[in-house]
Amino acid sequence: MSCRRGALIVLEGVDRAGKTTQCQELVNALQQSGRAAEMMRFPDRTTKIGQLISSYLEKKSNLEDHTVHLLFSANRWEMVPLMKQKLEQGIDLVVDRYAFSGVAFTSAKPGFSLEWCMNPDIGLPKPDLVMFLQLNPNMAANRGEFGIERYETSAFQRTVHQRFEELMQDSSVNWKVIDAARTIEEVHKDIKLLSEDIISLAQNQPVGELWR
Numbered sequence: 001m002s003c004r005r006g007a008l009i010v011l012e013g014v015d016r017a018g019k020t021t022q023c024q025e026l027v028n029a030l031q032q033s034g035r036a037a038e039m040m041r042f043p044d045r046t047t048k049i050g051q052l053i054s055s056y057l058e059k060k061s062n063l064e065d066h067t068v069h070l071l072f073s074a075n076r077w078e079m080v081p082l083m084k085q086k087l088e089q090g091i092d093l094v095v096d097r098y099a100f101s102g103v104a105f106t107s108a109k110p111g112f113s114l115e116w117c118m119n120p121d122i123g124l125p126k127p128d129l130v131m132f133l134q135l136n137p138n139m140a141a142n143r144g145e146f147g148i149e150r151y152e153t154s155a156f157q158r159t160v161h162q163r164f165e166e167l168m169q170d171s172s173v174n175w176k177v178i179d180a181a182r183t184i185e186e187v188h189k190d191i192k193l194l195s196e197d198i199i200s201l202a203q204n205q206p207v208g209e210l211w212r
């Protein structure tokens, strides 16, 4: 029996913008409306590659900057067969960070161009919708202190934010900017509406290829 495919929906944004909270809310809402929906997150720290990345983020190990960038990308590619299978089965995938975080974080380091950073992720399943949760650094700071992981400093996060702004100029990706400075419920309402629209559209189209 053939079924209509699920949608690939990604949430991006600065640290503490509410990505994880909103991914969970969206999956719950879609499931309650009778859809099969599942959450994924990148990095997926459960695989062998993910464990190398996790140890790096926790500063338990050091990795050369190009190397870790390629590991983040490999961590997405290793999930592609499973992602495609689930989308074909009609499952909507709600993903916490994707290749856009990959590019924004590495290209915030000195000497890395956007173009170089995008290359290894070219051809990944293309999200039907990428929602960028926009929150200014002062509001983010009110949601708690930075943790101790790598990249959790305000100077680095400001550069990351600039790189996201550059990535959002690319009209080949279906970006939507969401004002994340509102209550969890208000933000969720917008995200749910945009997601429902894209789910109806995506089911009649093949999954695209990112940046190709």
Ligand code: ADP
Binding pocket: 013, 014, 015, 016, 017, 018, 019, 020, 021, 022, 143, 144, 180, 181, 182, 183, 184, 185, 187
């Ligand atoms: P992210 O995944 O983007 O880092 P989280 O979803 O983990 O963000 O949220 C970071 C913190 O902010 C959590 O303590 C969460 O409960 C809180 N939070 C999330 N969304 C909101 C919101 N709209 N208003 C206030 N606090 C929020």
Ligand code: FDM
Binding pocket: 042, 043, 057, 072, 073, 097, 098, 099, 101, 102, 103, 105, 106, 150, 151
């Ligand atoms: N990150 C995340 C990257 O540097 N590259 C990537 O490709 C991805 C997906 O890893 F600092 C960074 C972003 C963040 C950290 O943190 C992951 P969370 O709390 O697990 O999202």
